[in-house]
Amino acid sequence: MKNQVFILITGFSFFLFPVLLHAAVVDDLIEQYQQQSGETLSAKSGEMIWKKKSREAKSGQVRSCTTCHGKDLRQVGMHQRTKKKIKAMAPSVNAKRLTKVKFIEKWFKRNCKWAWGRECTPTEKGNILMFLKNQ
Numbered sequence: 033m034k035n036q037v038f039i040l041i042t043g044f045s046f047f048l049f050p051v052l053l054h055a056a057v058v059d060d061l062i063e064q065y066q067q068q069s070g071e072t073l074s075a076k077s078g079e080m081i082w083k084k085k086s087r088e089a090k091s092g093q094v095r096s097c098t099t100c101h102g103k104d105l106r107q108v109g110m111h112q113r114t115k116k117k118i119k120a121m122a123p124s125v126n127a128k129r130l131t132k133v134k135f136i137e138k139w140f141k142r143n144c145k146w147a148w149g150r151e152c153t154p155t156e157k158g159n160i161l162m163f164l165k166n167q
């Protein structure tokens with residue numbers, strides 16, 4: 033009986049280890065936004081929100097997330113005010129993307145305000161991350 037328990041536990045940890053390793057930072061954050069949001073999140077909605085153009089009230093300019101990050105997420109973008117280059121957003125070409133919660137949250141805050149004149153909601157942030165993580 034003792035042996036069986038041992039085998040069971042060992043077997044389970046071998047199963048669990050890769051699963052845990054794989055559970056990326058971004059998935060935890062999506063889970064968090066999902067709970068705050070209470071809505072079903074989707075990459076499709078995220079893509080629409082990411083590309084949505086709207087007039088930012090204070091500047092009067094039409095802006096979107098693509099204004100700085102560019103139309104192609106695998107390419108380098110450019111900050112519209114400072115003209116500085118922004119590394120590609122797609123995790124498939126830039127492995128550092130979406131790996132640090134603090135960084136993600138800091139830039140969500142700044143960029144949503146800059147592009148839309150307000151903070152993004154948990155639903156918007158969750159949808160956007162669902163979209164971005166598979167790019």
Ligand code: HEC
Pocket residue numbers: 082095096097098099100101110111112113118119128129130131132135136139140143144146147148160
């Ligand atoms: C004014 C230019 C600008 C706009 C517009 C902009 N961003 Fe960004 N974004 C940046 C800069 C600069 C960084 C930080 C530098 C970097 O990550 O290369 C960044 C980083 C990020 C990150 C962090 C990614 C990571 O590596 O973890 C997220 C998430 C993000 N932006 C989301 C958005 C969203 C959502 C929008 C639209 C609401 C948006 N951005 C619009 C300039 C912009």
